[in-house]
Amino acid sequence: MKKLKANNLRAIVILGVVLVIAVGYFNLVGIGNLSDFGWGLISTICPLGFVETLLASKLLIPRAVISFFAVVAIVIVLGRVFCAWVCPVPLLQRWFPGSRKQQEKRIAEALPDAEALPAATEALPDAEALPAVDLLDEPSGDLPVQAALMPAETKLKLKSAAKPKLKGAAKPNNFKLDSRHVVLGGALLSTAIFGFPVFCLVCPVGLTFASVLFLMRLFAFGETTWTILVFPLVLVLELVFFRKWCKTICPLGALMSLISGLNKTFRPSIDNSRCIKTAQGVNCSACSAVCAENIDIRNPKTSQSSLNNCTKCRNCSDICPAHAISFPFLKGKQKTED
Amino acid sequence: MGAAEESSALSRRSFAFAAGGAAVMLGLGTLKFVPTRPICRPPGGQDEDSFLGACLRCERCREICPQNVIVPAHLEQGILNVRTPTMNFKEGWCDFCEEANAGIPLCEGVCPTKALRLVPDFKPEEVVIGKAVINRNWCLGWLLKGCKKCFEVCPYEAIEMEQLEGLGNYNNSDYQRPHVIEDKCNGCGLCENRCPSMMNSSLTEGATDRAITVHAVTIQGD
Known part of the structure; x- marks a missing residue:
């Protein structure tokens, strides 16, 4: 299997963040942890913590508001980058036995056959010479050829999902309600009723740093203190029983996905002239199989998860056998799909 | 998108996560009603309800405290209190940053959500972190062993020595017992910090703590 370079890089960055915060715990600077991280009056604030304390204390603190908008600005420019590059939870999950095997199996199924691959990558057309448009009969996502090449399961999903949306103005970045948003609603409602930031009690990020x-x-x-046993235990239980915590439960990710709808920069972009699926019709869906957020960037319209959930983890870019996926600052004209 | 279409986007499985997760969140909220003993807060966090509503558990107040008196609360001090700042007067005491920041507490300044909030012209005497209580079984002074450390160090003159009558020489300091003047004590913790009991070992039989300790008092509302 291809090595995911970004995976290791992310692990280093996350461990670096933990190290900085851990060192900060024992000096007098007061940089704080991810709940509020900064120096002096300049800080970033946990957006969920901010909204929760706002609801619970009914106090609008200018400094907290500024910190919150700083975070909003980061999310608009970089998307949900926190979830892949800062949050320790995905890293902890990766260290769990079995979690990697499952993913590797999924990716192996999605990658093209070994004999098809060398031929396909060798026959890669010169991207400069061939405009991407010429390679497409129809906009991607609705290609009958593609549908035929997909595994039966995906095809079924695609059929049911695609039907009502074909005529609708379903933009790739459309908001899609998922369970996380409901958990977020529950957390905020509970916070408003009981008057304290409820999710903070069980937040796996908080539990990690507290541990x-x-x-x-x-x-x-x-x-x-018993805390030293109880906190890691709760953390492990959360991550064992909810293997897909980030995708199904995390209200912090949900809150950021609401903001990241505005994110237009550094979005994954496929060079259609290089993608072996669009260029040569090879059956490959590795980019969608590797995506921890279930985004099918090849078929954004029918994707189970919308593009605003992208955490910029770069796994799709790493796995792509044709190196067709990049994260440009702004999507270039020549690479546009539809 | 209509509401119906939105909800149809939720599969049965994710509906279970959604409903379960939201229910757990509401359930966790009821932990507020678990009875807990009040704990001492850094200056400005004395209104417990508004403190707990605003505290992000970001650790910044604890880190910045020059006296190292702020510590994270443990599970044993209440489920809702875990990770929130509390005072450990064995580590230090609160001088309201008189030495480090000209009397303006750094913890209150660094708090991003103003869970710690003092009025601009506050007086340390009026910020009641807690009240000192003397354990009469352990206190050497009370046992007439001549110790009056707490009386000597108290910055607010909140401890008085009671002269016992009929017990010998009027000037004999061995016949004095310490009393906390509640109205003057703001719980700065210097007495607890300096109390020799349990400092290195037990001085009195059965002692498991300092002989003078600061206990939180509950203040509701503003």
Whole structure:
């Protein structure tokens, strides 16, 4: 299997973030953790924590509002980059036994056959010479050829999902309600009723950093507390019972996906002249199989998950056998699909 | 998109996650009614309800405290309190940053959501972090062993030594017992910090803590 370069890079970045925060725990600067991270008056705030404390305390603190809009700006420019490059939860999940095997199997099925691949990549047309438009009979996503090449299961899903939306103005970036948004609603409702940030109690990000903190305090001051056992236990339970926590539960991701609808930059873009599926009709759906957010960037219209859920993890770009996927600042004209 | 179409986008499986997750969130909210003993908060966090509503558990107040008196609360101190800042007067005491920041508490300044909130012209005497309580079984002074450390260090003159009558020489400091003057004590914790009991080992039989400890008092509303 192809090595996912970005996977390792992300792990390094996340561990770096944990390290910086852990060092910060024991100096007098007060940089805080991901709930509110910064120096002095300049900080980023957990957007969910902000909304929760706003509902619970009914206090609009100018500084917190500024921090919140700083986060909103980051999400607009970089999308849900937090979820792939900062949040420790996906990394913890990757370390769980079995989680990788499942993904590898899915990707192996989605990649083209070994004998088809070398021929396909060798016969790669010169991207400059062949305009992408010439290679397409129809806009991608609705290609009958493509549908025929897909595994039966995907085809079925595609059929049912595509039908009502073909005529609708379904833009690729359209908001799609999923369970996370309902959990977010529940968390905010509960916060408003009971008057304290409810999700913070079980937030796996908070639990991770608190576990690190209490572990450090155990060694530094001999501070013993049940918390040091209970927190990692709750964290493990959350991640074991909800293998797809990020995709099905996380209200923080849900909140950011609402904002990232405005994100137009650094979105994954397929060079159709290079993609072996559009250019040569080879049966390949590796990019969609590798996506942790279930986004089918090849077929955005029928994708189970919309593009605003993209966390810019770059796995699709890494897995693509034709190196056809890039994350340009703004999508260039020549690479436009439809 | 209509509401019907939106909900049809939720498969049965994700509906279960959605309903379950939202229900758990509402259930977690009821943890507020688990009875917990009040704990001491850093200056400005004395209104417990509004403090708990605004605290993000970001650790910034704890990190910045020059006295290291702020510590994260443990599970044992209440489910809702875990990770929130509380005071450990064995580590330090609150001088309202008199030394480090000219009397303006750094924790209150760094708090992003103003869970810690002081009025601009606050007086340390009026910010009641807690009240000191003397354990009469452990206190060397109370046991007439001559200790009056707390009396000596208290910055607010909130401890008085009671001269016992009929027990010898009027000037004999061994015949004095410490009392906390509740109205003057703001729970700064210097007495607890300096109390020799349990500092290195137990000085009095059965002692498991300092002989003078600060306890939180509940204040509701503004």
